[in-house]
Amino acid sequence: MQYNLRPLKQEEYSLLEDFLYDAIFVPVGEEALPRSVLLEPSIQNYYQDFGRAHDYCLVAEQEGKLLGAVWARVLSGPVKGYGYVDEHTPELAISVQNEFRGMGIGTALLRAMLDLLQRAGYGQTSLSVQKENPAADLYKRLGFTTLEEKDEDYLMLYAFAR
16 A cells, blocks of 8 residues: 655644544444543643644655544643653654554554654653553554553553664
8 A cells, every 4th residue: 555654734733633533442342432522631632732842743645635643742731641751751642544554554654753753852752552452562563661551551651772
């Protein structure tokens, strides 16, 4: 499958809300959360006011259609993200449209983002993933380690080689 990876354009920033909703893991047999979940402050952190310093996003595009996105932000302030480690560690979010999962797009996006963050001078990046989410295996394969195991999810960390 042919596609291009590129930075998200400013006029596309509003699409992060849709990508984030699609990234919310829904276990087999359960119903998706209502879209209103995106209004929770801890969720809004991942897309609201995107485009600030320390915000990065790459998308996979095929013939003008966005197949997936990976983005990273340094989240600070009173409301933390689910993958919060500290005020210097960007948190990752990734989303690939259902019909394009399992084709290597997520892996390509994640590798490209890890490269971008390392070139930007970060020492590490983090994410949170539900234990049941098959993406947890992808993160482990790419070198993420479990920093903390919670009831339903893992806080994972990727440390860049120095």
